[in-house]
Amino acid sequence: MAISFTRIGLLAKKQFIDNKKLYLFGVLAMMGIMGAIFSLFLITGTNLGKENQAVYLLLGLVVFGGLYTLTLFSNLENTKGRTLSLMLPATATEKLICAFVYGAILFPLAYLLCVYPLLRFTIFIDNKFMGHFTSPYVFDEHRAQLFLITAFFLIQAQILLCSLFFKHYKAVKSIVFICVMFFGTLIIYTKIIGYILPGRIDKTAVVEERYYKNNNLFKTDTVKRHLTTNTRIINLFTAVKYYGDQRDVSLELTRKQKNVFFLLPYLTIPCMWLISWVRLKEMEVN
Template identity: 30%
Template structure:
């Protein structure tokens, strides 16, 4: 499949030249929506704390990015513009790369450039004028940030796939597709747990147990490491979380005082399976989108 940086650059310029006014107006409208959300949260009890700011950024990027991405290749689904778009002297890979640049690079950069000043102003009002000690949310380079980045890239790749897959009501059908995949992962979670973890809940197993005893104020009183028979129960949890096999709570008496020990927890990092599938899904949707777009051109 042909790929040229020069043709890709021309496609990017062409997309901007034809849609710059629409993109500018859309960005202003989206800024107005975010500003309204910020004002609403300023009237709430918690104010504009870091959790609220993180939710605004997460939902704004995911939701707005998905809606925006479904419009980039929108001309393909219209009779008049579809033919001219398909007749452009560029390969399917180049057209898809152009859409990926707008959806995964240009959109988040523009979103952050618009939203962060609004958040900074909102935090200033919340902190100095209203009197709530909140601070500006800054993305940390931790596991949550990685999951957020992967989620954004996956949702954008699914939006691109929806654009080349559906001809009408792309946004609505794309959202339905995301929901079906999301709930499909949840439903398959317990099945995968049983396949990955082979254990007989009705039979005790020997294990090295670390017991931690807490008082009523949840202060650690004592730690013990010993051998014990445990009756395991599988708590599957959510996808992308570690699996816990445990016998829940142990109550013991130390020096005449009753304490509770949350003990006998065996951690299995089966979430790595989901993380691997998560990462693989991003190029997978990009690949099938490219083949689907190539079919349209043929």
Template identity: 25%
Template sequence: MTANFSLKRTFQLISKQWGENRRMYLMSVLALLGLLGIVFGFWAANGGPRYNEEAAYLIGLFGLFITGAIFASTAFNMLGSKDKGIYWISFPASHLEKFIATWFFNFLVFSIVYLVCFLLLKTGVESYIRALTDNDPGKYAYKRVNWNDKNGINAALPYFISAFFAVQAAFLLGSVTFKRFSFIITIVIIAAFLFLFIYYVSKIANSALANYNWNLFSLRDPYVRGEETYKEYTLSPVIKESILFFLKFLIAPFLWLITWVKLKEKQI
């Protein structure tokens, strides 16, 4: 193994990983197409007569989270085997190069392949729905997503995508941290964090602040009858925007960094 980073060696490592796992990757793509096809087929058969395009995107997002988490949790499963783990760690490439090669397939390639599979199947299902509406427009209808609607799924889509990147990064970290049952353990840890967050928010909501108008960034005194003025305590715009920027864009890179550090410290 070497500690020096080489871009050429990184591409060679990516090529090597593709050569050793292409059959598994191709079978995974077929399985993904099959699973999405079954769900879309079920929706097409039972979603009428009033179809909604938002349902197709919700199906896609749900499948993205599930399949992305499963795929990421198997990224470093070779470390769970002593023989494979020793071979992988001692292979003449830096930990950064190995991480980038794994990240390339688990994040970049997976995201592109999933998007292509989703769009292909969505187009096919929409062709079927279009045929139904053309043959019997009085019975069947297809409501398209209004991308200018600020309250529709298009407004929440960027947050779903950011959440997916963070969740996938968490499962990638779990695949390095836990030798066995990384998928289940990571789910339990994420669920525990969500439970604690909801618990503390509910405790705040039921505390002395219950009569205040508050959110994660500001606190406003209750309105006084007959007065239109109020006091508001809020974080500075710089701190607020910094927190939002971290939540939207930096959680996944932060977890990737931790994964790389854990990978450097990994022992079999």
């Protein structure tokens, strides 16, 4: 059966009609939680700077987006739901596309439309009554912010995969799965960087200089100082200095090497969507 955008549109409409109450209460809860977080800055008198705005806004997108993704295929948790899903005149591909549209496009838009005005209102109160001069956060191409936004799509793909494979305690198991993937990636990266960077650095260091009273040089001793590189994973993010007695040396991966390390996790997103598609077909048949 070929992909039909008409069927995808009908699926999206059915998804909204079946879950409109859940979405309404979810939006209210999301606005309440984020509003309470922003209000803490007003209560404590802390300046809500641009950095804090970006972090809380984007972290909220990741957290609430993950919770929302867990509900996209909640109807497949029981036999009745799987039977009704199988009776729908739509392929697994179309259902997955519909889930992607809701989770990766519509939800971020709804989140920003609901939460960003709260942030701007908080900044207005902060500047008007608290005496601060805070500028509102506007997205720019800062690397950390771009990393958080792209991490949203990576985490969403992982949670969607977990929602199709786990039946009970999905949220807890999804968190465990993401932690295993995260720390496993750090361990693997540490090993790889260990092969790229030297295991130790031999740096000539001047350890002693003596002079006569007439300032003529009497003796200079040099020795090879061995510096062990034991913080390799940090080299992925910034240059790391390793100190000896008299000298220090700075190690850092090249820009191309850093780009490869940052892009590798995102190459797993299509793989997780493919596995989710296979699992979705299995759940509808079984």
